Amino acid sequence: MHEESWRTMFPDYTQYQTTLDHYSNLEPASIGTLQPRLSDAVRRFSALNLQPRILRITAPDNTLYRDYIIELIKKYQFNSNNNTTCSQTSEKEQPIIIAGENVTAEKLFGAVYPPLEQNTLAKPSVKHGLLHQAHNGYLILSITALLSNPSLWPRLKRTLTDGVLEWEASNKKVVINLPPAEKLNVKLVIIGDRYLMAELDSAEPDLSTGFAMYGEFEQDLLLNDASLEDYLGYVKAIIDHHQLPQFADSDAVTALLNAGARYAEDQTRLPLCLLWHLNLLSEASLESDGKVITAANIKASLRAKEYRESYLPERAIADIHHGQVLIASDGKEIGQVNGLTVVEMPGHPTAYGEPARISCVVHFGDGDISDVERKVELGGNIHAKGMMIMQAFVATALDLDQALPYSASIVFEQSYSEVDGDSASLAELCALMSALSSQPINQQIAVTGAVDQFGRVQAVGGINEKVEGFYKVCVHRGLTGNQGVILPKTNLSNLCLNDEVIEAIKAKQFHIWAVENVDEAIPLLTDKPFRSENEEDETILSLIEERIDYFHHGDLSNEVGILNKIRICIANWFVQN
Structure with missing residues (x-):
């Protein structure tokens, strides 16, 4: 520490x-220098003459990436033509056709139209589609086009697999003579992001079982x-x-x-x-x-x-400055700690950091630690998991032979939207330890980090935004020289703070403490060790143990006596009935 x-x-x-x-x-x-896996996928796909006929590439679906992939295809297409000893189609005869996002069946497959003349001898007109243009070449297709029009897939899959396209009439209500099926030799390249690829996988399991090759832009x-x-x-x-x-x-x-x-x-x-x-x-x-x-x-x-992009972040910090959102940056409080959050607003291009007041109160009870966010359905599953892990560590650290005689309630104060992630579990643990031991927490220090069941502090995301969010609050109220942030030691390699924060750290006006476990974090906040091998030392755990022992053996107030009498009466009633 x-x-x-x-x-x-x-x-x-x-x-x-x-x-x-x-x-x-x-x-x-050269093209493909830093994409060895993608380059290998494109090279092999270009060299194959049989199956698979589909290459799906996970990459942002925009013109910039699409052009990069096309250049990569051209590179290996050219090399394949120059290195082969057998008769192959020349590079000029291997077209690369790009299908837009608004792809219809007629645009993709073509169609047969009835003759304009009312003459039974007149031949129907044939309009070729993108697949015909891509014959002996490649068709580049956005995954968005497939997902927005899933009816295209069965016919497209059949055409690619069989190498034959069966013609269909543009108007199925009109009977016309269809021309014979055309043989097509087309390789399909599907481009899209990972989430859309997952949707396509769920709709077509064959894609992930050898029917298609896979590549991705790292x-x-x-x-x-x-x-x-x-x-x-x-x-x-x-x-x-x-x-x-x-x-x-x-x-x-x-x-x-x-x-x-x-x-x-x-x-x-x-x-x-x-x-x-x-x-x-x-x-x-x-x-x-x-x-x-x-x-x-x-x-x-x-x-x-x-x-x-600073309007929303500045408004959030302004609410703190004006006292509408209560965040303390000096003094000491029992059961209250400054946690650090990253806010992601819909429609806003970037996430930004914002401190959050996490509070904990304890009262006589059966040892239940209540997660208020979860109970009111404002806490996500990962947040709930972090709370459960934190509770498991607390139970292990206290090493009690019976249930904790106190219940606790932990909440993100003034939070009106869903809270998710486990990055606040260290802060929540510190608030709980403070409330149980009645030892105040230094409000000049903010905390972020996840904990495991053994008390080790684990890395979290958005670390730069979190640090800078708390710094903005502190600098507006005036830096005291004692303010700073506790963060996981494993997050040090993620730090790349802006120049203003670095200058404040350099001048010893703001501080960063990196911790590996709970035992290192709690002393920074409470000025007392979490535990000690020397039984005579006053620690957070010893204070909690004293409080529990006083509950069981000390002189309790009349209110506590009444509570115990009520419990005994209820227990006797259940025994008798």
Whole structure:
């Protein structure tokens, strides 16, 4: 248990400085460089002549990703044609047809129309569809088109499997002579995100049992010497392809890496999202007036994005400042702790951090710990799981030979929407221990982290937003030099805090404490150890044990005596009846 240095609050790329300094000498990466699994899937799919005829690719369904996949298909299609020794269709004869989202049966399969003349000898007119255009080639189809019109799938599946398309009349009420079935050699590529792929899987189980190949566009990669050089080539390829300004120096590249670490929520990983890179670099080029991009341009573009999206977060913090939402940032309170939450509002592009007051009260009872959020159906399943795990740890830590003589009620104060996730279970545990021991909690410190049944503190998501959310509350009321956040030690690699918070940490005005277990967290909040091997030490557990012992053997108040008499009467009544 120790306070973390400001140097751990953001990524350190000094070991890669040589590679960063040689950025201008790097060549743009070729297509597929950082997508080895996807590249292998496309290469094999291009080389196969029989089954499978379908390749489904998990990737964002937009033009940017679709064009990337098409370029990848062209790359391996060309290599396949050049390396083969048998007679194959040339590259020019392998079309790649893109189907839009509004795909109808006639647009996809074509149709037969009755003759315009009222003549029995006149031949019906035939209109070819996208499948005919993709003959001996590829049809790129959005998964949205299939899910919005599921009646297309049985006929499409049959055509791909049999290699034959049976014609159908455009108007089934009119009897016309249909031409013979056409042989088609088409490979289908389906593109869509993971959730939509899951819906397609549930509708067509054959897709995951060998009927189709699978590939996906990976969204990040692990940072090391080799991958960084490939990544910088990847960025350079994006810049060249979209004719954007180059970076001015290694500082600009480092600024991009810092932004990427924050986006990926991991100091050790690099994001690969095409859309994220294009948006950031395009706005940075706007800041640079079309000249070379500097680190200041990248930071300015990030600040501009944050400003555009700051209305709701600022309103939430303003409610705290005006006292409409009660959050204490100084003093001490029993059974009350500042938890940290991440708010995801429908229609808002990003999640933002917001502190939440978690309170716990105890009273004489049968040991039940009541989760108010769950009882009023405002708590999700993961939140309920975290509460149950926390209760199991409490029961183990107290090591009682009979039921706890107190009941407790834990609640997120002034919360009017669903609460989910287990990231508040450490804060809830601290509030419960405080209420049971009557030991106050320091309100200058906020807490986030999940706990397991052994009291180990586990990583949570949205750690940067949570820290910055509590910092905004503290800085508005005035930093005391004692405020800060307790977080899981395993979350240190996820930190990439903004410059303002880092400067406050550097000046010792704000603090970060990383903990591995409950025994490290509770002393920071209560100034007392959670437990000790020395029985003479006053600890949180010893205070709780004293309170329990007083309940069983001490002089109780008249109210408690009356309560016990009522219990005895009820017990006797059940025995007699």
